[in-house]
Amino acid sequence: MKKSDHDVIIIGAGPAGSTMSRLLAQEGFNVMVFDKRKELGEPVRCGEGLGSREIIAQDIDLPKPCISTEIHGAKVVAPDGSEIIWKDKETSGWVLERKYFDKWLMEQAVKQGAKVKSYTRVIDLIKDAKGKISGVTVSRAGREPYEVSAPLVVSAEGLEAQIARKAGFPAVSTLYDVDTCYQYEMQEYDHENLIELYFGNEIAPRGYVWIFPKNDKKANVGIGIGAHLETGVKEGGIKGATPREFLDKFIENHPKLKDASTLEDFGGIISVGAPIDSFVIDNFLVVGTAARQVDPIHGGGIALAMEAAAMAAKAVIAANKDYSEAKLKPYEKVWRAGPGKKVARRLLLRKVMESATDDDFNHIFKTIKAEDLDHVMQGNFAPSIAKVVARRPQLIGILKALI
Amino acid sequence: MPIKINNSRCIQCIGCASVCPTGALELQGLSMVFHPEKCISCGICARACPANAITFTPKNEKEKKKRTDSNEKK
Numbered sequence: 001m002k003k004s005d006h007d008v009i010i011i012g013a014g015p016a017g018s019t020m021s022r023l024l025a026q027e028g029f030n031v032m033v034f035d036k037r038k039e040l041g042e043p044v045r046c047g048e049g050l051g052s053r054e055i056i057a058q059d060i061d062l063p064k065p066c067i068s069t070e071i072h073g074a075k076v077v078a079p080d081g082s083e084i085i086w087k088d089k090e091t092s093g094w095v096l097e098r099k100y101f102d103k104w105l106m107e108q109a110v111k112q113g114a115k116v117k118s119y120t121r122v123i124d125l126i127k128d129a130k131g132k133i134s135g136v137t138v139s140r141a142g143r144e145p146y147e148v149s150a151p152l153v154v155s156a157e158g159l160e161a162q163i164a165r166k167a168g169f170p171a172v173s174t175l176y177d178v179d180t181c182y183q184y185e186m187q188e189y190d191h192e193n194l195i196e197l198y199f200g201n202e203i204a205p206r207g208y209v210w211i212f213p214k215n216d217k218k219a220n221v222g223i224g225i226g227a228h229l230e231t232g233v234k235e236g237g238i239k240g241a242t243p244r245e246f247l248d249k250f251i252e253n254h255p256k257l258k259d260a261s262t263l264e265d266f267g268g269i270i271s272v273g274a275p276i277d278s279f280v281i282d283n284f285l286v287v288g289t290a291a292r293q294v295d296p297i298h299g300g301g302i303a304l305a306m307e308a309a310a311m312a313a314k315a316v317i318a319a320n321k322d323y324s325e326a327k328l329k330p331y332e333k334v335w336r337a338g339p340g341k342k343v344a345r346r347l348l349l350r351k352v353m354e355s356a357t358d359d360d361f362n363h364i365f366k367t368i369k370a371e372d373l374d375h376v377m378q379g380n381f382a383p384s385i386a387k388v389v390a391r392r393p394q395l396i397g398i399l400k401a402l403i
Numbered sequence: 404m405p406i407k408i409n410n411s412r413c414i415q416c417i418g419c420a421s422v423c424p425t426g427a428l429e430l431q432g433l434s435m436v437f438h439p440e441k442c443i444s445c446g447i448c449a450r451a452c453p454a455n456a457i458t459f460t461p462k463n464e465k466e467k468k469k470r471t472d473s474n475e476k477k
Contacts, residue, residue: 036430043415142431159421172424180453227451235458240450267453269418
């Protein structure tokens with residue numbers, strides 16, 4: 001039998017792919033990472049927020065250029081303008097410079113012996129005579145495709161997940177399970193190092209506006225709204241979601257933003273749906289956003305991806321070269337028993353928020369306090385629900401989903 | 404073609420490719436490439452596009468237009 005070119009092929013050098021490649025290379029694995037982007041980290045399509053806890057858990061010291069600014073807490077604003085500010089460990093973190101962060105994270109993997117090829121697209125899977133996945137076909141800079149072999153292929157492809165789909169995973173999101181987002185990097189915005197979130201059906205239907213502070217009085221000001229909504233007329237005359245129109249309106253009405261400059265336009269689609277049903281098959285596993293391991297409230301995926309990548313790496317190391325579904329399954333089991341539970345609770349919370357009217361939002365914000373919110377964000381809903389429902393029994397219908 | 408990508412509006416977010424059920428859209432280099440042979444004319448890409456960079460012509464309307472055009476020619 002011909003020897004494989006590599007021990008593991010990883011598709012995508014985002015946070016999941018680079019973390020997994022680093023952890024495997026550290027253990028002596030011959031790892032090859034392919035990324036379709038011309039430059040790792042670009043284009044940025046992200047709000048760039050990251051809780052610090054997750055990184056600390058992996059013993060990574062982020063260097064300065066990766067961090068735009070520190071976050072000391074969060075401010076949540078109701079449709080009527082009333083706000084809650086809360087500051088604690090859960091809400092502290094960083095706003096990153098993703099273009100440096102992604103590249104730096106991959107550099108750490110390369111230092112450990114992993115190999116990466118930029119501008120190299122994985123086109124298809126290769127199977128051996130017995131039908132087992134045995135490698136991939138890649139094309140570098142659009143040139144002639146060639147084959148690369150490995151007994152394990154990892155999809156860390158992000159939301160598109162084209163190769164995961166080819167492997168048989170249902171990694172395609174419906175419009176209902178994604179938010180369509182638009183974001184400006186703006187200057188000058190006098191912020192207080194707080195993440196700011198604005199709710200309301202007039203502001204951002206099935207979503208919210210965020211202001212993530214950055215250094216030098218800059219901020220990422222963005223919006224995500226349900227992609228299934230028909231909020232306006234799009235090119236060609238069809239109805240669809242129009243996030244930029246809502247964002248522009250928000251900025252126009254925001255006294256501190258309306259005269260600010262825009263330094264960059266970004267946009268994108270984020271998943272706010274459930275993780276896919278299975279993460280592993282023989283010789284193939286899916287990790288990060290490709291597996292929809294994302295927060296269903298804000299669509300954030302960096303921390304979850306890095307955590308899942310560490311779990312997957314552990315299972316791969318323990319599999320001792322037998323990459324059967326059964327040997328890879330511990331990764332999935334550990335994930336579903338840990339972060340998976342939190343994601344499931346947050347999915348419920350999203351569904352509750354979705355059915356709330358502006359009036360409900362205002363009431364909820366008046367009733368609950370910062371410490372309650374803290375519980376809610378952790379998925380511990382009971383105490384806050386009791387408080388809210390005591391004064392407004394009609395809300396019990398939408399809130400009972402959480403109990 | 405059921406869709407047309409306006410490259411001056413496109414921000415290369417790859418959002419369309421993420422929601423396309425058939426993989427008819429993909430990023431190649433710095434622009435989105437459309438594979439019409441895979442397209443099933445569902446319009447999901449255009450509805451989701453945050454930059455409103457995709458013009459979608461629903462199939463039935465297109466056929467209607469074709470019919471009117473050919474009638475006019477007659």
